[in-house]
Amino acid sequence: MNCTQVRKNASLYVDHQLPAPLLQQMTDHALTCAECSKYIEQIRHNIRLLANIEAVAPPAKLKSDIIAKASSKKRELSSLIYNFALYTKPKLTGYSVGAVVTCLLFFTVLYQLKPTFRLSKDFEDKLIAAITVPEEPLRDTLPRVELANPIVELTFGNNNREDIFVITEVSMQGEAKLIELVDSPNNAQFENVAAALKRASFKPATKAGKPINSRILLLIQTIDVRG
Amino acid sequence: MMVSIFGVSSNIKIGHLAMIRLASTLNETICDTVYASEDLQLVERVRQGETYAFEQLVDKYHKSVYNLALRLTQDSEEAYDIAQETFLKVYKNIGQFRGDSELKTWIYRITVNHASNQLRWWKRRFKSRSISLDADLDFSINLSSSAHSPEEKTLASEQRRLILQSLNKIKFDFRVAVVLRDIEGFSYEEIAQTLDVSVGTVKSRIARGREELRERLKGTLCNKV
Numbered sequence: 001m002n003c004t005q006v007r008k009n010a011s012l013y014v015d016h017q018l019p020a021p022l023l024q025q026m027t028d029h030a031l032t033c034a035e036c037s038k039y040i041e042q043i044r045h046n047i048r049l050l051a052n053i054e055a056v057a058p059p060a061k062l063k064s065d066i067i068a069k070a071s072s073k074k075r076e077l078s079s080l081i082y083n084f085a086l087y088t089k090p091k092l093t094g095y096s097v098g099a100v101v102t103c104l105l106f107f108t109v110l111y112q113l114k115p116t117f118r119l120s121k122d123f124e125d126k127l128i129a130a131i132t133v134p135e136e137p138l139r140d141t142l143p144r145v146e147l148a149n150p151i152v153e154l155t156f157g158n159n160n161r162e163d164i165f166v167i168t169e170v171s172m173q174g175e176a177k178l179i180e181l182v183d184s185p186n187n188a189q190f191e192n193v194a195a196a197l198k199r200a201s202f203k204p205a206t207k208a209g210k211p212i213n214s215r216i217l218l219l220i221q222t223i224d225v226r227g
Numbered sequence: 228m229m230v231s232i233f234g235v236s237s238n239i240k241i242g243h244l245a246m247i248r249l250a251s252t253l254n255e256t257i258c259d260t261v262y263a264s265e266d267l268q269l270v271e272r273v274r275q276g277e278t279y280a281f282e283q284l285v286d287k288y289h290k291s292v293y294n295l296a297l298r299l300t301q302d303s304e305e306a307y308d309i310a311q312e313t314f315l316k317v318y319k320n321i322g323q324f325r326g327d328s329e330l331k332t333w334i335y336r337i338t339v340n341h342a343s344n345q346l347r348w349w350k351r352r353f354k355s356r357s358i359s360l361d362a363d364l365d366f367s368i369n370l371s372s373s374a375h376s377p378e379e380k381t382l383a384s385e386q387r388r389l390i391l392q393s394l395n396k397i398k399f400d401f402r403v404a405v406v407l408r409d410i411e412g413f414s415y416e417e418i419a420q421t422l423d424v425s426v427g428t429v430k431s432r433i434a435r436g437r438e439e440l441r442e443r444l445k446g447t448l449c450n451k452v
């Protein structure tokens with residue numbers, strides 16, 4: 001047995017834990033090797049020092065503290081929550097640090113990969129076109145006379161047989177109100193035109209699909225239907 | 228049983244020493260068995276909710292738990308907290324104690340687990356010098372009466388301070404093994420049971436702990452052999 005082996009077995013040797021043949025070899029070696037003999041003696045000496053350390057009396061209130069805490073715990077939490085807390089408490093710091101580091105690493109990697117994830121403009125457009133449901137654009141419309149309403153309703157006693165331009169306001173509800181006759185030779189027609197417009201039904205103008213108040217310029221032409 | 232063995236040994240007058248050793252071993256075993264069955268009864272009573280039984284349990288083990296925690300952390304405040312937590316856990320988990328290990332090793336295992344807690348380790352790191360002051364206090368109070376002259380007493384006290392300081396610096400796993408073996412006087416099997424590792428692991432941890440301790444104490448007052 002060489003010195004290294006002796007030192008490796010020294011701990012078991014001083015504890016009488018070696019089988020007889022090894023024990024004999026150790027003793028033989030120690031008898032002839034001063035260094036190893038000293039080594040073993042140092043181990044023994046430390047063991048003696050440790051064995052001589054006397055027990056310390058715990059603080060007097062330890063026992064009562066424990067008992068008080070145990071009886072309050074009894075009332076306190078359900079054992080499930082308590083055990084969970086006790087189980088996680090010692091590990092919490094480790095776990096949180098680990099979680100934070102993992103998240104940081106994850107985002108760092110993700111950030112580095114970001115250019116790879118970006119789609120080409122062309123492909124992106126196609127993709128958007130493919131997934132977008134085409135929808136009827138909401139167009140702005142002008143007010144118009146309802147077709148269901150017979151045009152005869154607009155007739156009035158226009159004896160001059162002249163075309164008249166009128167400015168009409170069409171409300172959101174589709175009611176028409178005469179504002180002004182434009183360039184009319186006689187203003188006497190005003191009442192007649194106003195009454196005729198009231199009888200007519202309009203579809204209001206729309207902006208982005210919603211009805212709005214609007215003003216329009218109407219051309220009223222006189223057509224002779226008698227002949 | 229002991230008496231008959233003594234009788235035989237004195238009659239035959241051979242292997243006298245060996246016989247006495249055997250007798251004392253038997254005696255220990257018998258005592259251990261008695262303690263174990265006492266403990267089982269105690270555990271059963273605690274399980275049934277008998278408050279006084281828990282008080283008895285604390286009374287019986289709080290000193291050793293506190294001392295083990297103190298030796299593992301070298302900090303009396305820490306040891307106090309660990310002892311408290313240990314017994315609260317014992318109280319909460321008494322239903323899980325199956326009696327296939329001794330109550331003592333079960334309680335010690337909980338103590339070691341609490342002492343190895345990472346949070347504590349960090350806390351201790353930042354606590355700088357107060358530890359060694361604490362430790363000094365412990366040794367001066369517990370000076371061995373076997374030292375005769377004042378010089379010897381001083382030397383013994385200094386050696387203890389040094390050895391505990393070094394013990395606190397070695398790896399936790401090795402420290403636990405050395406403390407359980409050399410301060411608490413546990414057998415290899417008991418340590419294996421307490422730490423839930425194999426006897427082989429225990430042997431290696433004790434050997435490495437002792438070697439590290441020797442290395443750290445080389446050339447100090449502890450090593451004037």
Ligand SMILES: [Zn+2]
Nearest residue numbers: 002003033036
């Ligand atoms: Zn040698």
